[in-house]
Amino acid sequence: MVNCKRGQPPAEFFGDNFVIEFKQKKYNCRAIRANGRIIYQVNFNGSCLYLTKSINQHGIPFWTSIPQDLKLRHIVAELGKQLEDHLIEALCVTTTVLK
Amino acid sequence: MCYYNSIKVTREEYIQLKELEKAIAFLNEEFAIHKGFDYGDYPVIRPIGKTHETERVKMQWGFLPSYLKTWEDVKKFRNGYKDETGKYQKPYLTLNATSEELLNRIYKDAALRRRCLIPSIGFYEWMHVQVVGKSGKLLKTPEKFPYLVRMKGQEEFYMAGVWQPWFDTEAKMITNTFSLITTVANSLMKQIHNSKERMPTILPGDLAEAWLYHDLSEQDILDIANYQVASQDMIPIPLDKDFLKKENTHERVVYKEVPELIYG
Numbered sequence: 001m002v003n004c005k006r007g008q009p010p011a012e013f014f015g016d017n018f019v020i021e022f023k024q025k026k027y028n029c030r031a032i033r034a035n036g037r038i039i040y041q042v043n044f045n046g047s048c049l050y051l052t053k054s055i056n057q058h059g060i061p062f063w064t065s066i067p068q069d070l071k072l073r074h075i076v077a078e079l080g081k082q083l084e085d086h087l088i089e090a091l092c093v094t095t096t097v098l099k
Numbered sequence: 100m101c102y103y104n105s106i107k108v109t110r111e112e113y114i115q116l117k118e119l120e121k122a123i124a125f126l127n128e129e130f131a132i133h134k135g136f137d138y139g140d141y142p143v144i145r146p147i148g149k150t151h152e153t154e155r156v157k158m159q160w161g162f163l164p165s166y167l168k169t170w171e172d173v174k175k176f177r178n179g180y181k182d183e184t185g186k187y188q189k190p191y192l193t194l195n196a197t198s199e200e201l202l203n204r205i206y207k208d209a210a211l212r213r214r215c216l217i218p219s220i221g222f223y224e225w226m227h228v229q230v231v232g233k234s235g236k237l238l239k240t241p242e243k244f245p246y247l248v249r250m251k252g253q254e255e256f257y258m259a260g261v262w263q264p265w266f267d268t269e270a271k272m273i274t275n276t277f278s279l280i281t282t283v284a285n286s287l288m289k290q291i292h293n294s295k296e297r298m299p300t301i302l303p304g305d306l307a308e309a310w311l312y313h314d315l316s317e318q319d320i321l322d323i324a325n326y327q328v329a330s331q332d333m334i335p336i337p338l339d340k341d342f343l344k345k346e347n348t349h350e351r352v353v354y355k356e357v358p359e360l361i362y363g
Contacts, residue, residue: 011122034122035115050123054116057107067120 011039018090020082029083039066040083051080132223132343135160135194138177143262143277144216146311153311155218162193162278163265164205170267196261196278198300198324202317206278209261210320214310216257217279221249221349222299223338224292230356244357246291247336247349250301250328257307259300259324280324287330290360301328330362 011034019026020042032039032050042049050066063080065072108116133141140157147154167173179190193205201210227241250256262277280300284291288298302310306323309315315323339345339352 032123035118037115037119039119039123050119052116052119054108054112057109064116066116066123068116 013041018086020079020086022079022082029086042079049076049079051076051083053080133160134343141277142218143260143275144218144257144311145213145262151312156275158215158262158275158277160194160279161276162196162206162209162261162263163274163276164193164263165265167265168268170269173265193276193278195281195297197297198280198282198321201261201280201324202321206261209263209278210324211317213262214320215260215262215277216302216307216311217260217277217299218255218257219299220255221247221336222258223247224288224298225294226291226357227294228356228358241294242340242356244340244354245338245342247338248288248291248298249334249336251332251334257302259302259307259310259326282325282327285327285330285333287333287335287360287362290358291335298327300324300326302326303328335360 011032013030014033015031018029020029021027028043030041032041037052039050039052042051049072051063052066053061054064055061063076063083065076069076133139138159138161141160142155143158144153144155146152161177163173163176167176175188176191179188181187196204196206201207223245225243225245227243229237230242232238259280260277261280262275264273265276266273281297282300284296284298289296292298300323302323306326309319310323313319336349336351337353337357339350340354342350342352
């Protein structure tokens with residue numbers, strides 16, 4: 001038999017879909033677990049933006065897109081803030097990163 | 100004044116972010132809709148050398164024969180062009196290779212030596228239906244109603260393909276390209292893809308194994324390429340006519356103009 005499935009998928013969705021609002025528009029989001037970290041998928045008109053919280057060399061957390069794209073830094077920062085607000089409101093949790 | 104800015108992360112974090120990038124790429128492969136006419140990259144399964152191991156590599160969908168030398172040639176080949184005499188030369192579509200002609204045309208060498216499998220969770224096909232216009236008469240142009248076809252009990256299935264490394268003589272670069280093999284439609288697909296009556300050659304495990312690894316005769320190649328999966332093994336899902344523009348692309352939408360599908 002041909003078995004082309006990999007053992008452990010490197011990334012998998014978990015939890016329910018949720019919606020965040022950005023500039024008066026609503027966007028569907030999902031959480032993804034990958035390599036022990038959480039990534040958020042934000043659907044934009046059929047394409048997807050992936051965000052995660054990282055930490056800079058000075059130990060300050062910030063939101064980044066995957067792959068990293070400097071051109072998107074403003075929108076990523078704003079979406080990250082919206083994600084954070086949603087998580088605090090809906091689940092009473094906050095996002096953090098390990099230094 | 101600062102006009103340029105960047106955020107530096109530690110080397111360890113940089114590596115982790117790069118690893119996440121790979122994981123996301125896999126996720127995109129699994130869930131994206133790939134449109135053939137975009138001539139984009141698609142994950143393809145091929146054996147590693149002469150072993151029984153496989154690898155999943157990205158190849159460009161749209162088989163390119165070796166007689167094309169540059170991307171300009173490829174553009175003409177795929178889109179058609181006017182030759183020196185002003186005569187229009189039709190485009191050559193190689194997204195699909197018909198099973199019957201696999202050994203007669205540009206695909207022969209690949210069919211004998213470079214066979215692959217194309218993984219899928221479902222494929223899309225359009226039913227052409229003659230509809231009545233506002234005047235009460237049948238419209239000349241049929242309306243197209245899309246279907247997603249999945250396989251019963253198989254989240255992922257494999258379609259037969261052939262691949263070809265194409266050498267760009269200008270950039271001195273190799274691009275791996277592939278074509279998906281189609282066969283005569285089964286009774287269900289004849290109703291769905293009623294304009295062409297074709298469907299992908301979907302292979303069960305034993306044939307997929309033979310297609311990838313076995314030293315096949317020309318007759319064996321044709322026999323496998325012509326394989327027809329049974330209608331009963333398929334799950335057709337009628338979709339919104341604008342499903343490609345929607346968020347939920349797999350939502351079932353039934354139109355009253357579309358005749359009911361008959362199994363058998």
